[in-house]
Amino acid sequence: AQKVTQAQTEISVVEKEDVTLDCVYETRDTTYYLFWYKQPPSGELVFLIRRNSFDEQNEISGRYSWNFQKSTSSFNFTITASQVVDSAVYFCALKGDFGNEKLTFGTGTRLTIIP
C-alpha cells in the first residue's frame, strides 16, 4: 500500500522568509516517483517537480528546492524568499512502479504568505 503524509496542515510565514514543506511517504515498490503540485486559490493543480526513486540528487529551480532523502522516506520542498504569490495549497504525491498507475496524494499543506 502507498501512503503520503504531509503533517503540516497549515503554515503561515511573513513574506521573504524561507519555508519548508514536509512530505513523508511509504511504499513497497523499489521504483517509484514523487511529485509536488501547487493548488492556488483558483483551484487548478500545477505540476512543480517529479523525482525518480533512483535519483537522489537534490534539485533547485529558482526559489524552489527539493530535498529527497530515501533513508528517511522524505521529499521536502523549500521555498526561499517567499512571496505572496506562493500562497497556495501544496500537495506531495507518489506513484508506484510500472502497472500501478494511480497517484497517491498527501492531504496537502496550506501555505499563507503574509505581506
Add this chain to the structure above:
Amino acid sequence: EPEVTQTPSHQVTQMGQEVILRCVPISNHLYFYWYRQILGQKVEFLVSFYNNEISEKSEIFDDQFSVERPDGSNFTLKIRSTKLEDSAMYFCARRVQGVYGYTFGSGTRLTVV
C-alpha cells in the same frame, strides 16, 4: 504536448440526476485519469484509462461511475445518479506513455443540490 481541457468548469445538478463531465482534447497513446477532490480535502484517484479500457480503479469508483471515449476524442466521466456527497472538484489528467509526468486539467466543480 496537448493540454487537458475540461468542460464544464462548474456544473450544478439535482440529486439523482445523471451528469457527464468531459475532458478534451484527447490523443492516442496516452493514459487518462479521473481524480476528485472534495472541498478542502486531498485529491483522490478514481480511475485510469488506456487503450479504451479501464486499467485501474479505486473503491470510490463504484457502479454509479463510468468512463468512456464516446467519439474517440472526448474522455468522459459519467455519474448515473448523483448524491450530495458527489459534490467535489473533478480533475482529468493525462500522461504520455513512458513518461511519468501527469498533467491535470483545470477541473470541473460539481455541486449536487
